[in-house]
Amino acid sequence: MSTTTLTPKITMAQAINTALRDAMTADDRVVVFGEDVGPLGGVFRVTDGLTASFGEDRCFDTPLAESGIVGMAIGMAMNGMRPVIEMQFDAFAFPAFEQIVSHVAKMANRTRGKVRLPMVIRVPYAGGVGGVEHHCDSSEAYYAHTPGLLVVTPATNADAYGLLRAAIDSPDPVIFLEPKKQYFSKEEVDVTAPVPPIGRAVVRREGRDATLITYGPSVPVALAAAEQAAAEGRDVGVVDVRSIVPFDDETVCAAVRATGRAVVVAEAPGFASVASEIAARVTERCFHHLEAPVRRVTGFDIPFPAPKLERHQLPGVDRILDAVDDLQWEES
């Protein structure tokens, strides 16, 4: 087991791998399991080498059954362990939906807090990888709508490390959504930095004219859009929500109040989505600061399209800038 040092540039997959490693080293109640997470190291190599380092009991493959995996994790958490399980792709978590909604989310409440489930369900999610059907779903709304689940999604490799450490340490179950298109992008990560608390958004870019509110895979896109807006003379800020549940109203609303204009950006189909929630709550809280309605740039309400068409579904720089342009500038 390597001791952790300041890593110069690592991929998001490596950042997550390091977080798992460090958590397993720090606490032997942490166990990792799922489909192909053992010798193979996961289809995205996120669990690479964990079985070799920590042994079969700490990182292992299961039979191919997602409800069984989540169900077993629940039992292990009931009996004092801290399971971190992997759903191979977003859509393959759906067979476990009942376990997640009826048990993971409700066990603590049902037992008046006597049985909390300190487990993490890691879900590689969203598109941008040219995947075939069922491999690119953005499923955060299902989880965020379910009371009792914490829902977290990193947008940087540093957050991937830090938030996963926080998620594993959390006494409550966390749905940890990993933007899979970023697995192999490299960034500097200081793994010795303090673990960020779950529940805090972060301003990725200050901006005086308008605010983009976004998370996960759309953060780099929003930053690119802000960059381009700047080139066009508009100062657009970007808030990375990071934690969908709990939601950081304070940071988000402060940013929106300062600009009076906001666009929510997310990949998932827009109808009854997390973007709907953000738009609704920001409006409720900042109504008299708003110069224009909060706009949403989201996926269309269609099944995730195939590789050849996915660029049309994903919120891109142009679509974001069009929405910003729409924020009734002439009137101000």
Place this chain on the structure above:
Amino acid sequence: MSTTTLTPKITMAQAINTALRDAMTADDRVVVFGEDVGPLGGVFRVTDGLTASFGEDRCFDTPLAESGIVGMAIGMAMNGMRPVIEMQFDAFAFPAFEQIVSHVAKMANRTRGKVRLPMVIRVPYAGGVGGVEHHCDSSEAYYAHTPGLLVVTPATNADAYGLLRAAIDSPDPVIFLEPKKQYFSKEEVDVTAPVPPIGRAVVRREGRDATLITYGPSVPVALAAAEQAAAEGRDVGVVDVRSIVPFDDETVCAAVRATGRAVVVAEAPGFASVASEIAARVTERCFHHLEAPVRRVTGFDIPFPAPKLERHQLPGVDRILDAVDDLQWEES
């Protein structure tokens, strides 16, 4: 098989039963199945007598497995039938979530329209019946967020009849959410009235001062609130959404534009919900008509509470009126 005549006063359960009966009589591709829907007639007696009238092949019990039920319905729909299946309670549809999201919703798109699934999934939903856990969930957001599903919920017995007939006739799959607390309330139903199209909201009460936007089990509550508001001198209208997908922006927005004030009322936890969607889209479309932010009166973001506490969770008349009071009247 009785021929259908104008029925004086029947319960919602009877209205649905009559719709099933009439649809089965009209079209022998219509088959009904699920748990306990045969000889027992369903735990709510909605399918009462169908096996006796139409035989075991047209209305039958299955083994106890919801994913299997939905999956079998998909296959039967692929092979030319029109299955109408019952999920016994809202939370017991969750084991079938993968079948619903990955297949029911996507089959038509995946096959370029060659295989449409004309099936109806009936789900008794929501609270108000003092049910134990798992028996009172409002799960509409999960379905409404999933592209490819029509999501319909009646609030009156007439609509229960008419919308179910429309749902069974639909070439697309319909999630038909039945407000279970209304199963045994009686109303007049003219079953000879033209079948209402899916996708149209209806103004249940005109009002000049504010608009309540709601659906399903909250419609009677909103009407009661409007009644009380009237007594207090405020003219509050009520729009019954009826069809969550497709959504009738026209009717809803027309009502809101006329009043400039709106409250969305729904039982489900508010976070990332259908209420969020309605608030967000109404704001997007009616921003400059709004005197105040659109308010939401929804369930709290907690697991549905037990009988003794459920009254605190359900949007009630007082909470709705408080929200109406909050619509910044002093400023207008």
Place this chain on the structure above:
Amino acid sequence: MSDSLSRMLDEHGNVVEGVDPATLPPLADLLDGYRALVVARRFNDQASALVRQGRLAVYPSSHGQEACQVAAATVLGEHDWLFPTYRDCAAVVTRGVDPVEVLTLLAGEWHCGYDPVATRVAPQCTPLATQLPHAVGVAHAARLKGEDTVVMALCGDGATSEGDFHEALNFAAVFRAPVVFLVQNNKYAISVPLARQSAAPSLAAKGVGYGVPAELVDGNDLAALTSVLAAAVERARSGGGPTLVEADTYRIQAHTNADDASRYRNDDEVAKWLPRDPLLRLKAYLTAQGVLDAEREAAFAQVAEEMAAHVRAGSAGEGTADPSELFRHVFAEPTPQLREQSELLAAELTADLEAAR
């Protein structure tokens, strides 16, 4: 082994031909078991009465299945776990949990009543078969921790049709988890008869497909049940992996008080099962063995009556029903959103109070 029925005592309390009486559980244990049966029966009847009186929302009775309830609980050691369903109140009571707490959920509370970790009894589970993978997880965790804990997981015949049953059995087999799965085949899933549930020769036959040893046992014969389950627990404890046990029994009463069984079965069928009552045959046997007499019977009845009185007294109150609890346990630390919502409700309640003055 999975197709032939294990039975020790016949309906009249006689040792079945071919069974060596020495293999029966010790008389003292059977006497304790009989007392537990009497208490369990009384508990079922008391709970049903509370429903009729409107003091309990609903009660799925295990009347007639008490031998399964008692055996499942008594074969376990202190550190073992029990995973019950909604129908297994009597097993939880036999395990030693306060019967008032056991009825909490059914009385209309939002929580399970007892402390699952302290009692080593999981919350009674409503979504069918979903608790079975949890049982495997508890067992596998115990194994990883080097503990010799065994887990007893209960479900009904209907629940065996759910995907989670399959996944749990398979996981248990692959990980050799120390779990005993006890299927109480009471022939009905609400209104749906066994024939609509399975075309297999028996439910025990499902063990083969997982590589799990399985046993079909007379579910109304406490002696046979105890022997079979105790052996399964012992095998699990000593590293031999899971066992599937099907108990052949019958749901004498309706599914719950809300159910009308006359819509789907006739009284003749029920009548046939009445003489097979688990209490009758054990009573006959113990009486014949000379360890049970009227005095002892009366003493047991007395214990049962005290339990019933305790249940009645405990079910009198309105329960906790403190609205602030709605938000307290959802997360270890309420989110800002829940805090806001909690304050909203508190303000409403205060306003209501003031208005009521």
Place this chain on the structure above:
Amino acid sequence: MSDSLSRMLDEHGNVVEGVDPATLPPLADLLDGYRALVVARRFNDQASALVRQGRLAVYPSSHGQEACQVAAATVLGEHDWLFPTYRDCAAVVTRGVDPVEVLTLLAGEWHCGYDPVATRVAPQCTPLATQLPHAVGVAHAARLKGEDTVVMALCGDGATSEGDFHEALNFAAVFRAPVVFLVQNNKYAISVPLARQSAAPSLAAKGVGYGVPAELVDGNDLAALTSVLAAAVERARSGGGPTLVEADTYRIQAHTNADDASRYRNDDEVAKWLPRDPLLRLKAYLTAQGVLDAEREAAFAQVAEEMAAHVRAGSAGEGTADPSELFRHVFAEPTPQLREQSELLAAELTADLEAAR
């Protein structure tokens, strides 16, 4: 019956001892089958090549499993249905669907390529085991309509662990639906070996738990597979209900081109399976029988090459990829919401075009 392996031809193409050669499928059928194997193998190789050339996104090859692919398709009648997985392209091709259409999904389109109703082939299914209940539904509907359709439903060893496998088998058994379930046990689910998937003596052993007759057959022996599957289809057609068939075979190549099998298995294991190649043994048998010679072999190769050329030609284009199709098929009639979104996209595209001028 479910634990012993059915085999007719050994690895050298000799009729297995104890098998009456008269029970083998007719030579003419086996010759057709051999041609289909040659085509299937060529198809697998061609598709893999297209992936290497970047013209196909991904390809899960059935190289080495072609006997299963061919048998599953050829035992079906015109009106029967086939339910394939992502790995069963070759079966769909054998069934007669245009091989270019078969590759549509894997080429990066959002749709399955062929018309499932016209071809009686369900879309190739990715979420494991989820297609099995659909197969039961198609079969049950056929039965209700009085048609004698049979459904062949395919899945892998890994997929048998999913709850949907269980529910489908059970439904089929209870409704006596005319379905044949063929499990291609190729020993791996991506990296996970059979031992981690199941502790059962065989996957065929799972049949018992549903009351479904089951058969374990050499999955590389086209003669045995055809016999077993044809008998199962006949039983289903004549009202005898479902059958579970486990084909003992091996995934010779990696899971897909994206997989690195060296991380979880060694070449020795693979090498052991190479001599059991389904083509080799049938070729030896047919040659020995005097019905296959170099000329015929060349003719078959020619057919395979033509198919491959057709595939190459068909995979050249960019596909449809018309953005307006994104909204066209979601519902029979696009909702107002979809119409609005479609117009938004159209406007964007027009603006882009104009900007590009």
